[in-house]
Amino acid sequence: MSHDYPPGRGRVHLEAAGIPIDGVSIAGHESFYKLPSFRTLLEFGRAPEDVVGYSTVCVSHGHLDHMAGLAHYASRRRLAALPAARVYMPREAAPHAVRWVQACEALEQIAYEVEIVPVVEGDRVRLRNDLELTVLPGRHRVPTVGFLFSEVRHKLLPELADKDGREIAALREKGVAVTRREEIPLLAYPGDCGVEIFEACPELYRARVLLLECSFLAAEDKERAREYAHIHLDDVLERADRFENEAVVLTHFSQRYTPGEIREALRRIPQPLAESVLPFLPE
Secondary structure, X not given: OHHHOOOOOOOEEEEEOOEEEEEEEEOOOEEEEEEOOOOEEEOOOOOOHHHOOOXXXXXXXXXXXXXXXXXXXXXXXXXXXOOOEEEEEEOOOHHHHHHHHHHHHHHHXXXXXXXXXXXOOOOEEEEEOOEEEEEEEOOOOOOOEEEEEEEEEEEEOHHHOOOOHXXXXXXXXXXXXXXXXXXXXXXXXXXXXXXXXXXXXXXXXXXXXXXXXXXXXXXXXXXXXXXXXXXXXXXXXXXXXXXXXXXXXXXXXXXXXOXXXXXXXXXXXXXXXXXXXXXXXXX
């Protein structure tokens, strides 16, 4: 579908602080992100063929540029006899998605293998023994959540450092805690959001990678950003000294800007933040 995208926009492949991200994000047109190292898909977009193999999907909100592909995804997985998939989405949106899936099942007279899982801020999901998903607050025009992927480690308690393996095993058998849990925030994604997200979700500043929408760039679009609850570049500039992230991937740029205009606008980002910023644009 590359011909369907505006000139210079479309499929993006990049690596941010060691985390590969592959997808498309054009405001009002289509957004999805493949996270292969997490085996997770963020948003559906229009569900191109190469996202169908992902059995874990996180949907931030119900706007169709983010989730129009839900039924197509479910149908293709059923056709390929793939195992059941789970789709996490805001609690308020989930019943509508369930009815949508049920309507498509009735049209096709088949049963899809997809579970719609409603989530709210604070929910946690273990994706692997070493990877956890935390649901973040959202701030948009419709019910929205964000997502934080964290590496989970269990480190030996410092006071047991001089114990040998047998002693530690004996303590564990007695029910004594011998490790402490450590969470390393790897990637935060707040979905589409207004500027209020920065106060509501300070975790965004501390993840290794922040995948952040920045729909509007021009001075004359500041009010438009407020009206539609999206981030404006000025919102990022006003907080430039707060970002602790190794990489800030700015995405979801409006179709009103050309790639050249986007890159020129991003030159306004000051150092040292500028060194961390990656635009989600094709090379």
